[in-house]
Amino acid sequence: MSASVLVCGGVFDGVSAELGGRAEILVREGRIVEMGRSVSRPPGAELVDLSARTVSPGFIDSHVHLTMDAADLAQQTLASAATKALTGLGLAREYLGYGFTTVRDLGSMDPEFPTVDLRNALAAGIVEGPRLVVAGHVISATGAHGDLSGFYPSRWDLPVSAVADGIAEIRRLVRGEHAHGADWIKTANAGGYFSVGDDPARVTWFDDEMDALCKAAHQLGMPVAVHTGAPQACKQAIRCGARSLEHAYLIDEEGVEMATRAGVYVVPTMQMTQEDLAQLRSGTLPDQAVWKFRRDHQQILDSQRIIAASDVEVVFGTDCGMFPFSHGIAEFQAMVAAGLSPLRALRAATSVAAKMLGVGDIGVLRPGARADIVAMPGDPLADISVTARVDFVMHSGTIHLRPDEPRTTRPPDRTARPTG
Numbered sequence: 001m002s003a004s005v006l007v008c009g010g011v012f013d014g015v016s017a018e019l020g021g022r023a024e025i026l027v028r029e030g031r032i033v034e035m036g037r038s039v040s041r042p043p044g045a046e047l048v049d050l051s052a053r054t055v056s057p058g059f060i061d062s063h064v065h066l067t068m069d070a071a072d073l074a075q076q077t078l079a080s081a082a083t084k085a086l087t088g089l090g091l092a093r094e095y096l097g098y099g100f101t102t103v104r105d106l107g108s109m110d111p112e113f114p115t116v117d118l119r120n121a122l123a124a125g126i127v128e129g130p131r132l133v134v135a136g137h138v139i140s141a142t143g144a145h146g147d148l149s150g151f152y153p154s155r156w157d158l159p160v161s162a163v164a165d166g167i168a169e170i171r172r173l174v175r176g177e178h179a180h181g182a183d184w185i186k187t188a189n190a191g192g193y194f195s196v197g198d199d200p201a202r203v204t205w206f207d208d209e210m211d212a213l214c215k216a217a218h219q220l221g222m223p224v225a226v227h228t229g230a231p232q233a234c235k236q237a238i239r240c241g242a243r244s245l246e247h248a249y250l251i252d253e254e255g256v257e258m259a260t261r262a263g264v265y266v267v268p269t270m271q272m273t274q275e276d277l278a279q280l281r282s283g284t285l286p287d288q289a290v291w292k293f294r295r296d297h298q299q300i301l302d303s304q305r306i307i308a309a310s311d312v313e314v315v316f317g318t319d320c321g322m323f324p325f326s327h328g329i330a331e332f333q334a335m336v337a338a339g340l341s342p343l344r345a346l347r348a349a350t351s352v353a354a355k356m357l358g359v360g361d362i363g364v365l366r367p368g369a370r371a372d373i374v375a376m377p378g379d380p381l382a383d384i385s386v387t388a389r390v391d392f393v394m395h396s397g398t399i400h401l402r403p404d405e406p407r408t409t410r411p412p413d414r415t416a417r418p419t420g
């Protein structure tokens with residue numbers, strides 16, 4: 001692999017509280033080799049002029065669904081696993097163009113494991129796209145968030161949901177996720193907004209079931225991400241050993257304090273709330289979501305402000321797939337609008353996300369780290385909106401977008417509906 005020297009106008013290294021000044025970065029064999037005011041110029045190295053831009057670690061989105069289409073979820077789940085994987089590949093490549101060099105996919109609705117196959121193809125270099133970390137499915141109780149049976153006539157029996165009731169069935173599903181190569185276990189212990197027949201204000205696992213799921217996952221070396229909503233559901237997930245709370249829609253101050261003390265990460269998916277609010281106002285929310293979101297939207301916003309005002313470890317995640325991937329980059333602005341500082345929002349998408357994922361050589365700019373690097377015009381610590389104007393993307397040392405090139409053509413935005 002040839003070497004590259006990036007000449008940077010400013011540097012956010014993923015950790016520091018201030019931007020570094022002008023610097024150069026030498027990249028070779030997919031990793032950062034040198035950083036400083038000036039670096040070596042190996043023979044044949046490409047010189048990339050980013051002197052009018054701020055350079056940052058590649059962004060990490062820790063909550064997406066590459067194989068789900070909320071615009072028509074019930075119909076889309078009937079597509080083949082191959083169709084879902086190929087569609088997911090197109091979306092992953094599109095998302096790389098916005099600066100997302102690593103994404104965590106938190107569940108497909110398919111009897112097979114399309115995201116595991118996609119992850120493996122990306123890792124092997126068979127196809128191009130961001131690094132992928134996956135939970136294969138959403139393990140759910142019957143009638144809870146993750147059980148899609150409510151979308152179909154009662155006599156249909158579609159094996160698209162990972163549904164379990166009781167400890168033995170839960171352990172079987174966790175073991176199946178492990179056997180098929182998933183990185184994480186994803187579960188739901190509260191209802192959602194777009195799903196049918198459940199309520200985000202209700203806890204859907206019994207304590208012994210949630211405890212059994214987490215213990216089985218931990219025994220197999222797999223961290224647990226929990227879709228959660230109600231304050232008691234958030235606290236149940238923390239007590240049972242979840243590594244991340246997804247959404248945490250209705251979390252209260254006690255729950256945030258518990259998460260902070262326990263070192264549990266919160267992925268609040270704040271832009272999704274803005275998408276849902278826009279559809280509530282326009283009258284385009286599906287019927288099963290309207291009454292729940294109308295009841296809860298103010299409490300969701302209040303909970304986001306509680307999260308922002310706390311010291312809990314916040315991680316960037318969007319739930320893209322439930323709304324267009326082209327809107328995912330707006331999560332930075334939604335986080336800042338909720339009360340997080342631009343620095344905390346940037347760390348949430350770089351070093352803090354990497355720490356949650358347990359990957360030590362991404363999310364930072366330093367010698368030895370993987371060369372996942374993006375650049376944008378302007379200072380994101382002064383104006384977080386410049387994150388939406390990324391025009392240089394390097395992933396593992398390969399340049400995928402240059403300032404003078406258009407992004408890879410993406411498919412038209414789907415008219416997405418909200419989820420939870």
